[in-house]
Amino acid sequence: MSVSDGTSTTRSLSEISEQETVRLSIDLVAAARHNLGFLRLVAESQWLHQRPTTVEAFRRQVKELYDELWMPLISDLMVGSNPPMIVPPLDIEWVWFCHTLNPVSYKQYCESRFSKLTGKLAIFNEENEEYALDVCREIWIRKYPCEPFENEVDSNMEDPVGRHEDLLGEVLKQKCLYTRFSEPYMSELVYLVAAKQRYRGFLYMLQKFGDGISCLVPTSDILLMWLTHQSYPTAYSADVKEIEGYLGKMVAALETVKEEEVQETKKLWEKTFYQPYEKAGCPVITGAVKVKPPIYWVVTNTDANVKYKSMVPRFLLEVCVMVRLNSDRKNMQGDSTNEFLRCRMIRGHGDLKLNTPIHKFPLDSWKKAWHLYCEFGTKGIVTELRGRGGHCFKGSQLRDSVTFTWNDLLRAPSLTLGKECDEKVRVVASMTPPVQGAYLLKCVPDRVTDDSGAMVSDVILRMNQYQPQEGRWLSRTVLDHLGRECFILRMSSECDANDRVGAGLWRRGGETPSNVKHEDRIVEILE
Structure with a gap:
């Protein structure tokens, strides 16, 4: 349902159809999940980030792969309706991935070298990927018997980069890319589905308002989907063809932006969708330095304490509560100086009562009221509108309240729910999928x-x-x-x-x- 903001009609993210925005020809949810695993593998492969290794991998890609081996091979194989399923070795795939993150440069290279844009197959299954790597090894050995398939590092070799120094710099710069997407909840399916929906909204906003904006700054979830989209060059080029002229206004990863540019993006998003731009687990990317979260997310594929059956795991989530006063608030009766909002847990932590005066919230924009890290066992949060008594009375009186349970938020579009409190305040709560946290003993x-x-x-x-x-x-x-x-x-x-x-x-x-x-x-x- 559309929501009126007084001057213009806004729409929710779920109302946007494929005909109104960019059509996505690739399964971005599966692709993003695969890319997160790939980036984790690259981050764990320390040998890949040592300069001699990177130079060697880069030499193979520029001098041999691009000019002689890999790119001609993949370009010849990616023809017809059923190209063979192949995946290059890790070092080659990493440099190839980094190159695709600069779509303009990559497209110019492919068209000048092969007269067409060379893409890659969408292989998301781990077993299929292992099979594709074996097929690639067989084709490689058969076509290039004198060239090793795996990377062989010679630390004494001369640096052969030369005119390709810019691309090497891009590879070295992207080595810390995974640190932006290393939180364990980011690989959860429900998070990626919400991220895809927000990415579609971001492209819709770019398509509709591209002429009147200077730049748009993506949040981390939107950035993840954008980079994933770019890593499949042929699909990305076809999908964004109609808005190609506006893509330069999207702030890329690791770029430093001004606070004014962030505020411009926030206001445009709020005007378009009548909901806050920032949400739980999706901070706005403002520079090359990533701010560490105030909680340690433990990432593990196995439970180290499975030996002790009596230990019950705990699950943590991040929740963000944004507040905005209704536009006709100033015409309502009552003294707002005596009113405040209180946040408390549904279950447990009875002494936790976070109070914020209502007059601190603006009428024309969203403001973050609380940013919490909670256990799933708390069930949810309650936001109360309360009024203080007079000088002769202590305590406060409940005016109205809204409740957000974790289960309701998990089922909500984009993991976000909005509710009205006493027709005066609009409260929007968002959360990240719960993930297993450290044992608290x-x-x-x-x-x-x-x-x-x-x-x-x-x-x-x-x-x-x-x-x-x-x-x-x-x-x-x-x-x-x-x-x-x-x-x-x-x-x-x-x-x-x-x-x-x-x-x-x-x-x-x-x-x-x-x-x-x-x-x-x-x-x-x-x-």
Whole structure:
């Protein structure tokens, strides 16, 4: 449904049809997921970023691959309706990927060298990719028997770059590209679907307002989709043909932009779609330096603590709440100086009450009210509009409230929901898909035990007819983030049977334990 902003009619992202904006001829969701895996592999391949290796890979690409081997080979094979499924080795694919991120330069090279634009196959399945690499190796060896398929680095070779120094600089510059997209939630399917929808909206905005803008600054999710689109040259060239003249106004990765340019993009997006441009997990790219998030996202493909079944994983998400006062707010009755918005969790954290005076929010634009990192177990957030009492009254009175559950946000378009609060305030909440976070554990002191695990006490002595309790173990109970008991740590030593944390026996009436060296102690974990 269209929303009136007082002066113009705006549209939601989901209302934009393919006929009204750029048609995407490639599955960007699958392609982006594949590219994230590829960028992660490149980032983990440290040998690829050492200058001798990069120069060697670049020499192969420029002198041999582009001029003699790879590009002629792929150009000849990419003909007809069923070209063979091939993928180059990692070093070649990386340089090729970096070159496609400069579409103008890449297109000029291909047309001058082969009289056509050379593209690549969309291979997203890991098994198909391994098969394609084997096919490429066979074709390579058969066609170029004297040229090794894998990269062979000679650290003593001369730098042969010469006139291609610009492209080498592009490759070296892009080596840190993955740091912009390394958050684990970015590879989640629901995040990529939302990113594709926002990218379509971005292209729609560029197509509709391209003549009247100086530049557009993408957020990280839109940038990911744009780079993915560019990495498939033939599809990208055909898709953006109608807006080719406006593409230079899109700020590329690693470019530094001014705050005025960011604000121009935000205002245009808000005017077009009546929702905030910035959202959870999608910061605006403002320069080459990436700001570290205030939380450590643990990226792991396996659970390192699967051995301990009692440990319950915790899932984290990022949530952003944006607020805007309705345009007719100034004509409404009431003193806004006594009103404020409160944010609290649906479940748990009862003492968490974040208050912000309502007069701090603007009428003509969106403002970030809260930016939080939450556990999925909190269920969601509640935003309350409250009014303070007079001078003689303490506390505040609830006027209205809106609730955003995590499940509702996960099902919402672009992972974003907007609601009205008391017809005065427009509240928009967005979130990232929940991902498994680090285990949050704490140790609490427990009783001292003997070799058998029994508590050292008069009660146990009496039950054992006052037989001395041998050994001494300090115990700690480990609790998870929900306060549930996970396991027990018992600290001991590798001394004789009577020696643990301290040597000696426990008898009624006293004991005389002696110290044990720290390096002799051991730790036992009991579930």
